[in-house]
Amino acid sequence: MSLSTLCVHVQDEQLRAAAETMPSARYVPASHLDAILAGLTEEASAGLGALLFSDGMALDTKGYLDGLWADTQRRARELGTEAVLHENTTVHDLAELNVGKGPYAGIVLAMGAGVADLAGVKDHLPPFMDMVAGISLTLELGAEGWAGAVHPERVHGAEPPTATTAVEPDAHSPDARCAGDLPAHASGWPEGAPSLAAMPYIAAQGSRRCVIGATWDRPAAPDQNPGTAPRTAGELLSQARALWPGLAAWRVAHRAHGTRVVSQRTDHGTPPYGGRLALGPAPALPPVWLMSGLGARGLLYHAWLAQLTAEGVLRGGEEHLPPELLRWRRRGG
Template sequence: MIPQGLVLDVGRYLAALWRACQLEAAARGDGSSARLRLRVVGSLERLRPPGTAAKEQGEEDGEEEWRVEGPGPGVRVAAAGAAEAVEGVQYDAVVVAAGAAAATIVEVAAAALPLQLCQGLTLVMAPGPTAAPAAAPSPTAPPCAPDPAAASCVGGYPGGYPAGRPSLLGQPYLAAQGPGRLVVGATKRYGWSARQALEACMRSEYAAERTRAAEAAEVDATGPGAAPAAAAVADVAVDAMADAAATEALRAAACGVWAPLSGWEVARVREGVRALPPRTSAGSLPLLGRVAPGRSWWLVGGLGSRGLVYHGLLGRLAAEAALSGSEEGLPAELTAWRGVRVGEAVFEAP
């Protein structure tokens, strides 16, 4: 328990962070702007600014180049932008911050990043109709812990998480987001590919909000990690069964930590894939630096479960490197990944 700890709603935080970027750009007064374009990128070499590539038939300005094909979990990611690029027109710098899906980009895959990919599921839970009513806390319970013998605490909501009590950090963890919402996590499955990570991202609730009204666009699914459709369907069926079993095991474990949770319902199951960095003499640190020698392509990756810890510092370092065109200002510990061979990388024990 960390009594003074805070629980962050990541979706809201990222939305606010993006809004801050837009406001900061506008405040410069020099015509700068921050624009979000949703697009699957298969190659940095072919990546071009809007309006500088010959349009394919049916492509219009302003279209969101983002699409998920197929119902349910068996989606396939489609990438737009297959048009030929205009010679000599390109971005001044590109920073790849694609997490576990980074190696779906050809040039990043060629860099052979020493990463271990781990898929995880979390449960968003809410009080159900069978949730127990409010009850006084047990006198034997620690003053800063949820009482395992009571469904709620004095002053709390019937059937809700005890008001004023901290979240629990462990395996499983219980992260309270108000009295009526509890995030429980997390399962772990290793050995995922970058393509699977991208598909998991496209299945997320955040992607669904963006794609619901998007126009169809053709997709290049032939990049690194792509699999034949028949194999993909079979893999989805196996994954669904494994996820269902893992979800039930996670819920049972959480109920063992806080018994009243047995009366709650699973409102949503969230899926994510983390990119875990290799363990070195300096610890398990993120990856930072150029994607390829002599190119203005930069990488920020391998944050694992420490994105909130590192993202501000890494963002500043990456921006300074991209603007200066040099790695001289980057800590050597963050560029040491180049000396780690994929087959020889050592990771934290699963």
């Protein structure tokens, strides 16, 4: 987890104006970027500006969600609830939920792009819900400082569609270089330096590990493996190394890929989608609710949207929902 974040963007004037409205942000011109993060290339930072959020954080998503769920279980025990907190089951049709533990007061679909795989649901989703495929890479500084070259045939294409793929470093590739041939900052992410919210982003996890991403391949076909998309892992790695050359000494440890739902932009930004999902004649099913389109802003919206959805299930209506959440029902989003 990085304890500060540097947002770098070509829209320099917009960043300068934004800094005036956000007390927690400080505008940093291109000429001063190297003082914030040693090793940024002049070519990469030319014409850019940045916002430094000294209190910003780059979170480990899995660690955050594990902690959130553990706290939910703890609070439920303190309240003495008899609710079943967690149950793993696999269904391909919502009607299968009525077998066994049911009936339920409501069903909440919070499964991202996977919602389109449920029988009887896909045909009732709005056609403009964008499916975006993408990959991210976890990089680690090798024990001996050798670079890990990314070979397309080893990173994608021939692999089974697993969520995470390990990629071994290749010391014999043309791209591999000894750390001794690189600048001093190549030995690790500078101590106290912020993570980068740029294109691509570089989220530091200590001095010897980081996550870079993410590719943005749209529209995503239902059966598309994001690893085979036109923008390859090698291109993503090259972009990150062009921004911070010290990554040339780091190897690719894992690749994560997936498909996400991205909501359409409005005058209020890109709020997610929520509300009741009309599935037609389905008397055996309780009310079905949709939570989707959180995109990269899930950390901002997830608790708010979950509370509104839970209130809707208990109330049996959605009159309390802001109209922005229901815009997916209107043609064009």
